[in-house]
Amino acid sequence: MKEEVILANELTKIYHRGSEDIYALKDVSFAIGKGEFAAIVGPSGSGKTTLLNLLGCLDTPTQGSLRLNGIEVNGLKERDLVKLRRENIGFVFQQFFLLPTLTVRENIELPLLFNKRNGYKSNIDDIIEIVGLESRAEHLPGQLSGGEMQRVAIGRALINEPKIILADEPTGNLDSATALRIFQLFQNLNSQGLTLIIVTHNLELAKSAHKVIQLKDGEIARKISSRGLLKKARS
Amino acid sequence: MNFVTLAIKNLFRRRGRTSLTIFGVAIAVAVLFSLLSFNSGYEKQLSGELDSMGIHILAVPKGCPYEAASLIIHGGVIPKYLSNSDVEEAKKIDGIEVASPMLLHQFYKDEKPHIVYGINIDDMRRLKAWWKVEGRFFSQTEDNVMVIGRSLAENEKLKVGDVLPFGPDKIPFTIVGILERTGTQDDEFHFLPLQVAQRIFGKPDQITTIAIRVKDISQISVISKELENIPDVQVVTMTQVMGTIMNLVGSARTLLVSVIIVAIIISVLGIMNTLLMSVNERTSEFGMMKAIGASGLDIGRLVLIETLFITVIGGVIGLLFSALGSGLIEGFVKGIIPYSPAGKLMTPDPGLIGLCLLFSIIIGFVCGIYPAIRSSRLTPMEAIRSNLE
Numbered sequence: 018m019k020e021e022v023i024l025a026n027e028l029t030k031i032y033h034r035g036s037e038d039i040y041a042l043k044d045v046s047f048a049i050g051k052g053e054f055a056a057i058v059g060p061s062g063s064g065k066t067t068l069l070n071l072l073g074c075l076d077t078p079t080q081g082s083l084r085l086n087g088i089e090v091n092g093l094k095e096r097d098l099v100k101l102r103r104e105n106i107g108f109v110f111q112q113f114f115l116l117p118t119l120t121v122r123e124n125i126e127l128p129l130l131f132n133k134r135n136g137y138k139s140n141i142d143d144i145i146e147i148v149g150l151e152s153r154a155e156h157l158p159g160q161l162s163g164g165e166m167q168r169v170a171i172g173r174a175l176i177n178e179p180k181i182i183l184a185d186e187p188t189g190n191l192d193s194a195t196a197l198r199i200f201q202l203f204q205n206l207n208s209q210g211l212t213l214i215i216v217t218h219n220l221e222l223a224k225s226a227h228k229v230i231q232l233k234d235g236e237i238a239r240k241i242s243s244r245g246l247l248k249k250a251r252s
Numbered sequence: 253m254n255f256v257t258l259a260i261k262n263l264f265r266r267r268g269r270t271s272l273t274i275f276g277v278a279i280a281v282a283v284l285f286s287l288l289s290f291n292s293g294y295e296k297q298l299s300g301e302l303d304s305m306g307i308h309i310l311a312v313p314k315g316c317p318y319e320a321a322s323l324i325i326h327g328g329v330i331p332k333y334l335s336n337s338d339v340e341e342a343k344k345i346d347g348i349e350v351a352s353p354m355l356l357h358q359f360y361k362d363e364k365p366h367i368v369y370g371i372n373i374d375d376m377r378r379l380k381a382w383w384k385v386e387g388r389f390f391s392q393t394e395d396n397v398m399v400i401g402r403s404l405a406e407n408e409k410l411k412v413g414d415v416l417p418f419g420p421d422k423i424p425f426t427i428v429g430i431l432e433r434t435g436t437q438d439d440e441f442h443f444l445p446l447q448v449a450q451r452i453f454g455k456p457d458q459i460t461t462i463a464i465r466v467k468d469i470s471q472i473s474v475i476s477k478e479l480e481n482i483p484d485v486q487v488v489t490m491t492q493v494m495g496t497i498m499n500l501v502g503s504a505r506t507l508l509v510s511v512i513i514v515a516i517i518i519s520v521l522g523i524m525n526t527l528l529m530s531v532n533e534r535t536s537e538f539g540m541m542k543a544i545g546a547s548g549l550d551i552g553r554l555v556l557i558e559t560l561f562i563t564v565i566g567g568v569i570g571l572l573f574s575a576l577g578s579g580l581i582e583g584f585v586k587g588i589i590p591y592s593p594a595g596k597l598m599t600p601d602p603g604l605i606g607l608c609l610l611f612s613i614i615i616g617f618v619c620g621i622y623p624a625i626r627s628s629r630l631t632p633m634e635a636i637r638s639n640l641e
Contacts, residue, residue: 095547126253130258131546
């Protein structure tokens with residue numbers, strides 16, 4: 018087993034609605050090694066968002082423990098969670114969430130505004146090159162295609178040199194040809210050692226993953242290898 | 253890129269709304285600045301006007317209320333008179349430097365009121381040492397001559413040497429001098445030798461008031477008491493005149509202040525509402541920012557900077573508005589208050605400008621702090637997903 022960057026142990030998240038307790042996640046345990054590519058799949062309401070929330074340090078579990086890059090997340094203060102997120106995680110969203118008045122370069126640069134270390138300024142050109150947007154660097158999001166916008170979002174996720182990329186339905190808004198190119202970009206990043214965790218409904222994307230975590234009603238329905246998933250998709 | 257450039261770019265995204273919000277702040281600040289400027293200008297100008305009379309005490313006919321005494325300095329005419337002998341009595345009192353008799357008369361020409369001052373020119377020049385004249389002053393023994401104020405000369409297109417028919421009998425009077433601009437009511441008046449004014453207006457031996465300057469202002473109350481020993485004489489000090497005028501305009505000012513406070517409250521609520529709408533619309537965006545490393549403090553700071561930009565720019569524009577529109581505003585307010593000094597009341601006072609800019613910053617904080625706190629407390633992933641599901 019490779020060095021674990023994520024170690025989830027009996028993660029439980031309970032939301033309270035009146036006197037009712039709602040289990041968004043129940044006893045979810047898994048480990049993701051450094052450089053692994055994991056896909057989280059499952060129907061709507063299965064707990065994917067909650068899990069992504071916890072893995073992204075945007076929320077803390079009610080019970081259980083989550084170690085991220087060796088640091089126990091549970092019990093950390095908001096300030097420490099922000100620091101942990103800045104230094105370890107890059108987010109990619111289905112709807113890109115680019116700021117329309119900022120150029121490609123400025124959108125990619127945006128996380129540096131919040132990162133007090135601010136030491137990655139020189140990386141911007143490299144990242145623009147990695148995501149293949151050299152000729153579009155000074156364009157506004159409104160002048161880009163959907164695929165290009167997602168590349169900008171990926172560039173933005175990479176700027177702080179994170180250890181993990183968390184992507185929430187990154188191809189949900191793209192046509193299949195564009196989605197394929199975004200897969201390839203993710204695969205390239207993963208092959209360079211970046212840990213990838215992608216929430217997706219797209220079985221094509223999930224089949225490229227080393228590990229697939231299938232959620233149902235807040236619990237892990239099964240953990241399967243991509244090979245297994247491929248067989249399931251074909252059957 | 254920094255927070256300020258990001259805030260500016262965000263404001264440019266919603267140009268229409270940003271402009272309207274800035275406009276709202278501008279109006280609030282313009283109204284506030286105009287009021288404060290008018291208020292301080294009014295008191296300053298009134299006090300300056302009273303000082304410029306060079307007078308400490310007005311001796312007026314007994315039974316003349318303070319209000320009427322206040323009107324005298326504005327050229328108002330009251331239907332009671334003192335006599336030349338009262339002046340002689342007054343001059344005997346120790347401590348009086350100058351006691352200058354005046355007869356005021358008002359007439360209408362082309363439906364405009366004209367004020368005539370019958371004066372003792374030597375006394376008057378001692379009271380108003382700063383008076384300068386184009387042409388010359390008349391001497392007390394001359395007949396059918398007058399000196400006029402600068403504004404009057406300009407409005408009536410009169411110049412030194414002009415002869416104009418004057419008084420009920422249309423006697424030809426020669427303008428021997430035009431006062432250099434004083435910035436006071438004097439710019440509007442006709443000045444005649446006292447005995448000439450008494451003769452042509454049929455008021456022999458009658459005077460409206462005695463303007464008195466004392467040698468030592470600490471003796472004003474002692475001298476006032478002595479003056480009141482003269483039968484028919486009532487004393488009004490300049491301090492009382494100022495107080496009376498301020499009381500006269502007080503209720504009008506209270507009404508104005510109330511209207512302005514309501515206008516400012518409405519404006520502040522409007523700005524806050526706009527900012528809250530803007531924050532609500534950007535829930536997902538703030539969620540994204542948190543996800544990519546922004547802290548709640550960063551988001552709050554961004555919202556606050558945007559708000560402060562709006563209010564400070566609005567404040568500057570509001571000050572420009574009130575500078576450009578000060579003539580209109582001044583004309584309007586002068587029309588609804590019972591007494592106003594001559595000259596420009598609204599002047600750009602740096603302290604007041606600073607105060608109004610501070611006010612716009614405070615509006616920014618008041619309006620921005622709640623939206624900033626709300627946005628900083630957003631839970632990122634729910635915010636993001638709420639946009640999707």
